[in-house]
Amino acid sequence: DGHPYFINGQFAFYIQMPEYSSVENRVLIFAAAPLEQTIAPENTLSTIVIAAELNEAVLFDILNDLNAANNTETLETYLVNLDFELITPVRQNAFDPGVSFIETRATDLVVNRRLSGQGRYASYYDGQPVFGNFLFLTSMRAGLISEQSQAEVYAGLLQTTLINAMITVFSGIAALVLGWTTTRNVTEPIEELNLTARQLAEGDLTQQVSIHREDELGALAASMNTMADRTRQVLENLEETVTERTEELERR
Secondary structure (H helix, E strand, O other): OOEEEHHHHOOOEEEEEOEEEOOOEEEOOOEEEEEEEOOOOOOOEEEEEEEEEEEEEEHHHHHHHHHOOOOOOEEEEEEEEEEEEOOOOOOOOOOOOOEEEEEOOOHHHHHHHHOOEEEEOOOOOOEEEEEEEEEOOOOEEEEEEEEEEEHHHHHHHHHHHHHHHHHHHHHHHEEEEEHHHHHHHHHHHHHHHHHHHHHOOOOOOOOOOOOOOOOHHHHHHHHHHHHHHHHHHHHHHHHHHHHHHHHHHHHH
C-alpha cells in the first residue's frame, strides 16, 4: 500500500497528518504501527503493519468542550494541518474544513517553525486583533489554535476592574459610615459626661447626665447622677442643720 501511514508505519508508530475529505465530508486521521517482521522466501524482509482510522468525533467533542467551557462569543479552538488547511469547523461560516486555509502569525509559527506559544495577532476572518494560544502537535503534524478577540478579553477585564472598583468604593463608604456611627455613639456621650462633670464641679448639682445605655458609658453616667444626687442631699441636710442651729442661737 502506498499510503504514507503504511510506509512510515513500517518503522514506528505513525499518525498521518489530518486531512479533510470533501468526498466523505469529514476529517480523516490514520495511524499505523509495525506489528511483525518476517523473512520472505526470496530472503527479503517483510513487515506486517497494522493501521486504523482514528475517530474524528472524539476530536470534535474535545474541541467543542473547550469552546463550551468558556461562555464567550468569540473564543474558538480549531486544528490546521501543515498545509495551513483548516481541518475542523470554526465559528465563521465563510470558512469550511478542507476548503479554507488559515494564515495568521500563529499558524505560521506552528506550520513553518513547529513552535508553540501565545501572543497577540490579527484574526484570520476580519483582521481584528486576537489573543491566541497555539500548540504544535508533533505526533499529528498539526497545529492546535485557541484564540479570542482582544475586544472581548479587554471587555471582561474592564468589567472585572469596574466590579472590583465598586466593591472598593462601597467598602470605603461602609467603613466611613461605620466609623462615623461609632464615633458618634462614643464621642457624644463622653462629651456630655465631660460637660456635666464641669457643671457639677462649678457647684450646679442639679445637672443630670441623660445617657441611658447598657454599657460602660451608661454605668458611668448612672454613677455620676447618683453621686450628684447624694452630694446635693448632703449639702441640703447640712444647710438645714446650720439653719436650725442658727435659730437656736438666736433664741438664746
